[in-house]
Amino acid sequence: MKTDNLVSLDKDKIITPYTTLIKPKELQKVVLVGNPNVGKSCFFNFMSGMYVDVSNFPGTTVSITKSHFQGNDVYDTPGIYGVGSFNDEEKVARDIILSADVILNVVNALNLDRDLFLTLQLIDMGKKVSVLLNFSDELKKRKIKIDTKKLSDLLGVEVYQTAAVDKLGFDQIGEAVNSARVGKQELDLHFLLNQVMEKSVPQSDALLILEGDEAIAQKNNVLCGTADERERIYINRRNRVNEIVDLVEYEDSKKGEIFNHLGRLCLNPVTGIPILLFMLVLMYFFIGDLVSQRVVNFTENKIGKDLFEYNIKSFTGNYTPVYVDVKVLDNNGSVINNKTFNFPSGINANPTLQKEFSEFSKQNGAQSNFNFQNPFVKIFFGEFGVITMTVTYLLFLLLPLVIGFYFVMALLEDSGYLPRLATMLDRSFNKIGLNGKAVIPIMLGFGCITMANITTRMLGSEREKSIVTAILQFVIPCSAQLAVIAALLSGAGFAPMILYISVILTVLLVLSTVLNKMLPGESSPLLIDLPMIRFPRMSNVFKKTFFRSFGFMKEASFWFFIGALAVGIMEVSGILLVWQDVLAPFTTTWLKLPKEAANAFVMGMVRRDFGAAGLFHMNLSIMQKTVSIITITLFVPCIASFVVMLKERGWKEGMMIWFGTWIAAFLVGGIVAQIVI
Amino acid sequence: MPNSTLDKAKKGNPFIVVKLPSGNIKSQLIRLGIAEGDTLKCIQRLPGGTIVVQKNRQEIAVGFDLAKKIHVIIQ
């Protein structure tokens, strides 16, 4: 087939100059459409002034986001290789494309032959389209030329060169929206389309029906095309794409080859495994050593306890009965001095004792424990005080750690490494009924389980989604929880860490093997395109870290305050003691923990990290700590991820997983306790 | 070399795609740019058989089970 065939049927009807097509100031639905990982979300962020995640792996965006741009509505969509209904993301994107007024088709200029397939399909749908030829910075680097004028002529729509990361060409987006028009369609196809359109089906629906989309055929009440028909149309379209690419692209030198050198090294097992290990060690030193020990020691103890809590508590103590235990510790943590100050009518009321207390409690290594007599004061300012403990945990313990984790995750997401990790681990994942792609939601789970639950949508089949959702709720600790775990185990040496990791890994293997055997159906094979590997863009990394940490604080604060209030009230009213006593035989004989550990499980239902935080106050041996963090890790997910899981996976599956975590947590925790304590 | 399947390809081998498995997966492969008659290159074969192929400037990882079903002529 020659390109001469790319003519429009009825010139006046199809290629009307755009000026006559603009509806006078009517709200238009502008939809960003493109292959995965081509920069749609970059454009969306710019156009809307909002923030959605931008990362360097296919499948970052899994749902629609809506906003406004120059008086129009603009939508960000999941990346797709074609309009159809092969998976959930495609169905979501398909529906919004069908109802779109204007389509901004973002195209990766380096992979024209892949991306133009979707472009031609959109044009075949008869939609008004403008093409944003993105990644033009990379074109320049590799000395590749694309004749945009010719491309525009062949497609019949406007083509704009852009480089979203450098904000290049952003000034033309408004024009691109206004100049969007219906492109050139192929004659043969148009003939077929007309046959369907005669039954008063819109052209966009007609194309999908020809391509065998049953849902759309049913909606329009017409017969659906066969798989063979779809294949014919697809092959035809692929040929047209190849012809267009041959006509518009010139490569001066074959330089593209060497650019992905690092990417290749990551894939080669000989170099890839050392690279992976190196990165893990680096992460360990950054999070395990620098952030969770040095930084948090400073923020939690120096700022949180010694400055913030001490001052707020002694200020409160001025006006209410309190007795204060002050311990002075030496560098090794053993008590060298110890005094109790009693202020039955407030600290202020006894100036001499106040002075003595002030001097004694401000010496090096002094730790003051304020015991308030008034129950309400206790709820807000006591040991578990809603104001004192919550603020220390949130701001001075969790926040630095969570920032650290999100930062590392953002680096990883931006480098293009994740799809390569998926490729390397593919065969191992096959054994537990998954393909390598599953590594992406699982890795994201180390950041936030709630977020990862939504990312499971990128997986190819329901059974894979079920398996990964279960893995996420049972065994993967989120960053906030890891933060507390890292802090609890810091300085304990390697043995507890290895014990923890191997127990959790064993549970993971058993869980996924069982699910793989139990769940019906077949898993999908790996088929993933690998983005360029590159140095992470720090501006994007910082922005993402900021937005995620901010989102975390917003969400966590609320539940932390609620949780602390609940525990505070339970403590003051004596319910906590009853709960502890009820669980005591279980906690003390089966898990071999002090009975106060039962508190952690109440708190853990609210948030997992909060549960782990409850362990902080207790005087636990190293092995007791290990048992309790194993139990807390396997225990129920936080309320937010529970709700999202129910939404994604349905009530039945969600509740089964939720109760399953109770069983797994106490069963495994107990077995480990019986062995090691 | 006559008819073979993609999982047999070695690192560095160029190959021609002869036949793709039928069904949805075929449509997906065509969209990605892998069609019958195309010449591609195997750029990595991981232990266990996951194959990484290159088409023009694009690298695509193909799982072992899928690679077994793609008929190719390895050159």
Ligand SMILES: Nc1nc2c(ncn2[C@@H]2O[C@H](COP(=O)(O)OP(=O)(O)OP(=O)(O)O)[C@@H](O)[C@H]2O)c(=O)[nH]1
């Ligand atoms: N070099 C270069 N990189 C770009 C350009 N535009 C986007 N990127 C990078 O491409 C990656 C993908 O960008 P996103 O905006 O997340 O892409 P997307 O199309 O929304 O991806 P999905 O949501 O996964 O479909 C990011 O790492 C961007 O930094 C560009 O013009 N040049």
Ligand SMILES: [Mg+2]
């Ligand atoms: Mg996106």
